[in-house]
Amino acid sequence: MRNSLRLVFVLSVLMLGVLFTGCSGSGKASQDKPAASKNASSTVLRVGLVPNQAPDQIKAKYEPFKKYLEQKLGLEVELFVANNYAGVVEAMASNKLDMAYFGGLTYVQARQRAAVHPVVTEIDSETKTTKYYSLIITQSDSKIKDLSELKGKTFAFGDISSTSGSLYPQIMLDNAGLKVPDDFANVIFTGKHDATALAVQNGKVDAGGLEGRILNKLIADGKVDKTKIKVLAKSDFIEGYPWVVQDSMNSELEEKIIDAFLAIEDQELLKLMKAEKFAKVTAADYKYIAEQAGRLGLLK
Numbered sequence: 001m002r003n004s005l006r007l008v009f010v011l012s013v014l015m016l017g018v019l020f021t022g023c024s025g026s027g028k029a030s031q032d033k034p035a036a037s038k039n040a041s042s043t044v045l046r047v048g049l050v051p052n053q054a055p056d057q058i059k060a061k062y063e064p065f066k067k068y069l070e071q072k073l074g075l076e077v078e079l080f081v082a083n084n085y086a087g088v089v090e091a092m093a094s095n096k097l098d099m100a101y102f103g104g105l106t107y108v109q110a111r112q113r114a115a116v117h118p119v120v121t122e123i124d125s126e127t128k129t130t131k132y133y134s135l136i137i138t139q140s141d142s143k144i145k146d147l148s149e150l151k152g153k154t155f156a157f158g159d160i161s162s163t164s165g166s167l168y169p170q171i172m173l174d175n176a177g178l179k180v181p182d183d184f185a186n187v188i189f190t191g192k193h194d195a196t197a198l199a200v201q202n203g204k205v206d207a208g209g210l211e212g213r214i215l216n217k218l219i220a221d222g223k224v225d226k227t228k229i230k231v232l233a234k235s236d237f238i239e240g241y242p243w244v245v246q247d248s249m250n251s252e253l254e255e256k257i258i259d260a261f262l263a264i265e266d267q268e269l270l271k272l273m274k275a276e277k278f279a280k281v282t283a284a285d286y287k288y289i290a291e292q293a294g295r296l297g298l299l300k
Contacts, residue, residue, distance in 0.1 A: 044076045045069065045253075048088045048100035050241075051159075053194055053214070055081040064269050072260040073253070084191060085161035092116060092244070099245045099257065103163035104289040107242050109299060117283055118242035119254065120261045122275035126213055130279050131237035134168035135215060137200050138207040140230045147176035147233050154186045156199045156208035161298070163289065165193050168235040169209025170296050176233075194218055201228045213274060239285045 047066070049058050059081045066077045080097060082088045085106050091097045093113035102110060110116055121130050138144050144153070150173070158165025166189070170180050181187040186205075190196045193210040197218055200208040212234065218224040243261065245254055261278040264270055270277065293299045 044078055045073065045099065046078050046080060046097045048080045048082070048091055048097040050085050050088050050100075050102055050106055050162075051081050051083065051192070053192055055083060061272055064272060068264070068266070068269060069257075069260060072263070073256055075253075085159045089113065089161070092246075095246070097246075098249060099243060101241060102244050103161070103241055104239055104286050105163040105167045105293055105298065106161050107244050108286055108290045108293055109161055110244065111283075112299060115247035116244050117247060118244050118281045118286065119258050120243050120278045121240035121281045121285075122273060123277050123279055124213070124240065125271070125274055125276050126216070127237070128276065129237070130240045130281065132164065132240060133212045133237055134164035134172070134209060134235040135212045135231050136169055136172055136207055136209045136233040137197070137215070137229045138232050139200065139203060140228050142206065142230070144206065144232065147173060147178065150176075150207055150232075151178060151183045152185050153206035154188070154204075155180075155184050156196045156205040157187070157189050158193050158196050158210055159191050160189050162193070162211075163238060163241075164211035164235070165196060165209055167289065167293055167296070167298060168238060170298075171292055172209070172233050172235055174296065194223065197224045197229070201225060207232060239281070239289065242281055242286065 047069075049062060051058055059079050062079055066079055069075075069077045080088070080091060082091065085103070088097070088100055088102065089106060089110045092100050092110050095114075100110070100116075107116070107118060123130055124132050126132070136147065144150060155173075157169060160166050173180060178184075188199070188205065190199055190208075193214040196208040196210045197215055199205050201224055215224065219226045243257075245257065258280065262280075264273075264275075264278065290299070
C-alpha cells in the first residue's frame with residue numbers, strides 16, 4: 001500500500017510539472033506576439049481587401065505585402081477578399097477582420113456598423129498626392145459629348161459601394177442634372193472597374209463610371225483598347241483608399257502597423273500597391289465622402 005501511494009504521489013508531481021511547463025510556454029508566446037485586438041487572443045492579423053478587381057487577382061497581388069507585414073510585425077497575416085465590397089464591410093462589422101483596405105465610401109459605410117478608424121493611405125504614383133479620381137467614359141465613336149446627353153441612355157457603375165465606381169460618378173451625374181436611376185433607360189452594377197470598362201468598350205452600355213488609375217492600367221496591360229473609348233468627365237480629387245483598423249486594436253500593434261506602412265521602401269512592393277509611399281489619414285479626411293454618400297442615399 002505504501003509503495004502504491006508513493007507511486008501516485010510521484011505521478012502527480014510529474015503531471016503538475018508538465019502542466020506548469022505548458023502554461024509557461026503559452027505565456028511567453030503571448031508576450032512575443034500581442035493579440036490583434038484588446039479582446040482577442042489570436043496571434044494572427046486578419047486583413048481584408050476590397051475586390052475592386054477580380055478577387056483572386058487581388059489576393060495574389062498582395063502576397064508580397066502579406067510577407068512584408070509578417071516580417072515587420074512578427075505575426076501571421078491572413079488575407080481575405082470578399083466577392084463584393086459589402087462582404088468586407090460585413091466581415092469587419094462581425095469582428096472577423098482586424099484591418100481592412102477600403103475605398104472611402106466603404107469605410108464610411110463600415111463605421112456605421114463597427115468601431116473603426118482609418119490610419120494610412122497611399123501617396124499615388126500618378127497624382128503624386130494622397131488623392132485620385134473617377135472618370136465617366138463612353139465609346140469613342142459615340143455622339144454623346146456631354147453628361148447631360150446621357151439622359152435616357154444606359155449606364156454602368158462598378159460595385160454600389162465603390163467610391164470611384166459608384167459615388168463619384170453619381171456626384172458628377174447629379175451635378176449635370178441627372179438622377180440615378182430615374183433619368184436612365186437602364187442602370188447596371190458590374191461589381192468591378194474592369195467589368196465596367198469592358199461593358200462600355202463592347203457597347204453593352206452607353207457609358208460607365210470607374211476609377212481613372214485602374215482604367216489606365218487596363219489600357220497599359222492591353223485589356224482595354226484606348227481607341228474604342230473616350231472620357232466624358234473627370235471628377236474632383238478623391239481622398240485615397242484608407243487602411244482601416246478596429247478601434248479595439250492593441251495600441252502598440254496599431255503603431256507598429258502605421259510605422260510598417262511609412263517605412264516601405266521596396267520599389268517593387270510600392271509599385272504593386274500603386275504607391276509612391278504612404279501617409280497618415282484621419283476620419284476628418286473622409287468627411288466630404290460621408291456627406292455626399294448620405295445626400296445620395298448610399299448610407300443605409
